[in-house]
Amino acid sequence: MALYSEVKPYGIEVCAIMPGDIATGFTAARRKNPAGDEEYGGRISRSVAVMEHDEQTGITAEKAGEYVAGKALQPKVPVLCTLGGKYKFFVFLTRLLPTKALADLVGGIYAK
Numbered sequence: 001m002a003l004y005s006e007v008k009p010y011g012i013e014v015c016a017i018m019p020g021d022i023a024t025g026f027t028a029a030r031r032k033n034p035a036g037d038e039e040y041g042g043r044i045s046r047s048v049a050v051m052e053h054d055e056q057t058g059i060t061a062e063k064a065g066e067y068v069a070g071k072a073l074q075p076k077v078p079v080l081c082t083l084g085g086k087y088k089f090f091v092f093l094t095r096l097l098p099t100k101a102l103a104d105l106v107g108g109i110y111a112k
Helices: 002-010 042-057 061-073 087-098 099-110
Strands: 017-019 080-082
Touching: 042 087, 042 099, 080 087, 087 099
Parallel strands: 017 080
Antiparallel strands: none
């Protein structure tokens, strides 16, 4: 948002894209460190497993690229764009729910 405000007087439009999970080789290349997992009752491992599942089942890099290119070619774009159904839903919830309720919801998904 700061960049948007800085460049707006010069006629430059900014669009921040929140891509959500994209299926790439990143998941397989991740180096994991189990340090601390025991202290958290296995929550670190469980959270990473959920994240890896989301990454592996996310949209393809090609689809993400097409989306970004499409936004770049539009004459007018929103300041903030969200890609991926789950992320669109969470961004929508940020408008409805108090911050603590949203944090508890996300914690319930990733920190069981």
